[in-house]
Amino acid sequence: MIDPLLLIPGPTNIHSEVVRAMARPAISHRAEEFRKLFEDTIEKARKVFKTTHDIFLLTASGTGGVECAIVNTLSLGDKVIVPVYGEFSERGLEIARRIGANCVVEKMPLGEGISFEKAKEIIDANSDATAIFLVYNDTSPGVEIRELEKICRYAKSRNILTIVDAISIAGGDYLNIDEWGIDLCVIGTQKCLASPPGVTLITVSPDAWTTISKKKCPSFYFDLERYKKYSEKRETPFTPAIHLVYALNEGLSLILSEGVENWIKRHYRNRRALAVALEKIGFTEFVKEPFRSTTVISLNCPQGISPSVLVSRLYGKTRVLIARGLGELKEKIIRIGNMGITSLREILTLIASLSYVMLDYGVTVNVGEAIKAAREAYES
Amino acid sequence: MIDPLLLIPGPTNIHSEVVRAMARPAISHRAEEFRKLFEDTIEKARKVFKTTHDIFLLTASGTGGVECAIVNTLSLGDKVIVPVYGEFSERGLEIARRIGANCVVEKMPLGEGISFEKAKEIIDANSDATAIFLVYNDTSPGVEIRELEKICRYAKSRNILTIVDAISIAGGDYLNIDEWGIDLCVIGTQKCLASPPGVTLITVSPDAWTTISKKKCPSFYFDLERYKKYSEKRETPFTPAIHLVYALNEGLSLILSEGVENWIKRHYRNRRALAVALEKIGFTEFVKEPFRSTTVISLNCPQGISPSVLVSRLYGKTRVLIARGLGELKEKIIRIGNMGITSLREILTLIASLSYVMLDYGVTVNVGEAIKAAREAYES
Known part of the structure; x- marks a missing residue:
């Protein structure tokens, strides 16, 4: 058929070269072959996303990446601003609530996102917030936050960390992580990067590290400090989905060549x-x-x-x-x-x-x- | 070369048929093709592991599966018995500690595991424990718990849940999940199942459900009740690593044919x-x-x-x-x-x-x- x-x-069609990249033998994730593949993949991701921030590779669906970003930066009682305009902003809210964060929810009418003016208002009224969680592109209604840059810059000016779920848009629209002041950015591979699902990238800014280092991450699997430690050796803390890394690497090459x-x-x-x-x-x-x-x-x-x-x-x-x-x-x-x-x-x-x-x-x-x-x- | x-x-060599299984196009994880693949894969896993318990497929490394098993069944203050005899039992301990469980640690001498007699002693002294966490096979020293069956049966007789990390041995040695009284069993795919890394199976017994249903899982990504809800539709809650499911399905077929x-x-x-x-x-x-x-x-x-x-x-x-x-x-x-x-x-x-x-x-x-x-x- x-x-x-x-x-x-998402998931999206995959180029035959990317599919073929998976048809390779298993290698050890603690051997030089993997370290080369890992480093090369991170380097390519760094070029695609023009960021100097740390980039980590998680073996998880995109939602795992969002959970990782949230549980490393927020803990019981921390205030987080969560504008809600679709299923994926609801998910971030639910994750933040589970760890006992104090969520300031702003629900938008169906089919609308949040404007800079509205976001500014909420930020001003909650200047004691630790973070703001924003879904750059919520696929459930098809809403994109066009003023993400302005919102993030403003939040940063108020010392609020910016956590951005860019899963369904990274690669498909502009995303200047460093310039826009995005502290944690979650990037899906099976959407605009045209790679297979199963691995997720996350970027972490120096400001984010300041917060993360003060927290004890409740999750062992998603503990970013552990990822950082292993990343210095060009490895992941747990056995990664090696074949999906092969594929992602090839997918990123296609983007760089176009x-x-x-x-x-x-x-x-x-x-x-x-x-x-x-x-x-x-x-x-x-x-x-x-x-x-x-x-x-x-x-x-x-x-x-x-x-x-x-x-x-x-x-x-x-x-x-x-x-x-x-x-x-x-x-x-x-x-x-x-x-x-x-x-x-x-x-x-x-x-x-x-x-x-x-x-x-x-x-x-x-x-x-x-x-x-x-x-x-x-x-x- | x-x-x-x-x-x-682990990871292990993969049969060429399993490698080839990954070289297939992406499909939607919400379409009938995936539901068929999912159902067929779970059915095959059920045959390989001869279990009537629920089986879920996580897009995560094995450690993600262990975290899932622990955070769904234990919460702040719950007593859990953790015999320690290698890096992987240390991991379970660390995960349990992060959620604030009251861990009864029994450290074994290097190169030794835990015997039934020793386990019985600890269980008797801690009959108020909610669970016992056991690594069936800890690869770091190369230790296997030969009396797992007796230990699990005894723990069950004392109303203690049994959480077993069988990641590195499921498929390589006997594992009668239901008969032995294993409530939560974590199964790795990249070890004795000879499939690629990146997805992990977890089984959940009726007794485990009784406990899980009383808890609010702190993790959204690893929330077993969510997996159960989606499993009824033959789906996963989040975009799964589809290509790794193709591969696992083929790997399980090889096992069934041998x-x-x-x-x-x-x-x-x-x-x-x-x-x-x-x-x-x-x-x-x-x-x-x-x-x-x-x-x-x-x-x-x-x-x-x-x-x-x-x-x-x-x-x-x-x-x-x-x-x-x-x-x-x-x-x-x-x-x-x-x-x-x-x-x-x-x-x-x-x-x-x-x-x-x-x-x-x-x-x-x-x-x-x-x-x-x-x-x-x-x-x-």
Whole structure:
């Protein structure tokens, strides 16, 4: 059977070279081969993310990385600001609550993120906070925090640590970790880096270390000081997912060879082309400006079309996989992932496939118009 | 360059079919393809481990699995019995301490494990304990707890939960989870299952659930109740290491096709052959009976031979990788991993390679004798 084409908010399609990189023998994680692989991978990640901060490699899903960032920096009673605008900000909140942090929650209306003005207000009212937790891009509604830089800089100016979940956007949009003042940044590999899931990167700033060194991490597995100690030997504290490191290394090479700036710009072009074409097909964007995500486009379906039925018909007929909404958005929206190696070709495939399936609903899409609009947007 | 031959206590060599299994496209972890893969993998694991208990798949190193087992069942002030006889029992102790458990530590002399008699004594003196944590096979000295069954049964009879780290031995020696009364069992994939590292299995008994349901797990990432909820949908709560699941599935198939009993018996035969041959070469077993591990054979080197120099010469000349000791045993012992797909051929390779390198030390090994002894032991 034909391979699925993943246009969901992760995991994403993987380049054949990355897939091939996994087909290698096991090596010892305490031998020179691994140390070379480890160092090279971290060096490449450092180039992609232009950061001088420490970068660690965790054998865990992205959420493990978020837990790691939070439990190393916050403890019982510490105040943390958590704006909530989707499932993934809820997760950060839940993690912070479990360790007994004092969470200042600001719940945003569905489909909206947080603006700098709003964030500033909350920071000013909570200047005794230890940290602020921000999801750069929450895939559940498809919301991106466009003013992340301003928010982080402001928080830093008030001596508040910035913990950023950039899992679903790192590589897909600009992310200047050091310049923006991001103390802990969690980076997913199976999203815009187009690598397989299972390992997660985390960056740690010098300011973060000041806080971390004063805490006793409740988790042994996620203890960053232990990662640091082993990192000095170019090793991980526990047996890492070696084959996924092979793959990540190759994935990062692909990004560096396309050029980080080009890689990101492709995500922008894709997003523009997708948005206009899908509007021509009859869908409308769910998220209002300025919170529309570059990497997840969420759309209201035309009247009478159930997102879950549409998703399953599309997949059944063409093996193109898109996502429906999550939680209360389950039957309200569809979500298109625009991540990693997604290119013009996949966009055209999606346009053609969606048009094909819309015929089931008696809707004849003007595909020519959709493609023309996509072309204008893509080449502009 | 020739691939390394791993005869270390994990990771181990991987069968080419298992390697190939990873070279597949990414799929969605929320799609039917993954649910089928997940169900099939759990079913196979259930057959290999002959258990009716729940089995969960964590995207984490083995230590993540141990942390998961401990933080779901113990909380502040709970008494836990921790016999200590190597680095991995130390890890369990450290994890339990971080959550504020009241740890009853029984430190055993180096190279010894815990006997049933000794364990019974401690259990009797601490009948108010919530749990006992036991490393079935601690690879750091090469110690196996031969009376695990009796200890677990006795602990259960006293209403004490049994948490077993079986990471480095599950698949390599008998492990009757249900029959022996193991409440939480942590199973590594990169050891005797001969799969790649990065995912870990954990089993949970009905008695364990009774305790877990009364606790609020401090970790979101390792929260077993969340795993259970998703498991009912044949999914994992967080994006799993999909490619490693492909591989594990294939690895489990290999075990089932060889037969679980045969797979284990091969480990026994290997151990016998290795031990006698290495004694002929001039090494002596470090661990005394009855604690000698089936899967890690630790040996004192002949006078004048430094373990680390020997390991590095052997690897440099032949790409056969064995391990030296850890911690205070660093310059005292070498350790041979006997795990997974290791067969007679690898044993013969090791005998020949070690004999070759011993010539560096002016030692002429009677290789014929060593092979003859190995043959007798292997075929007995």
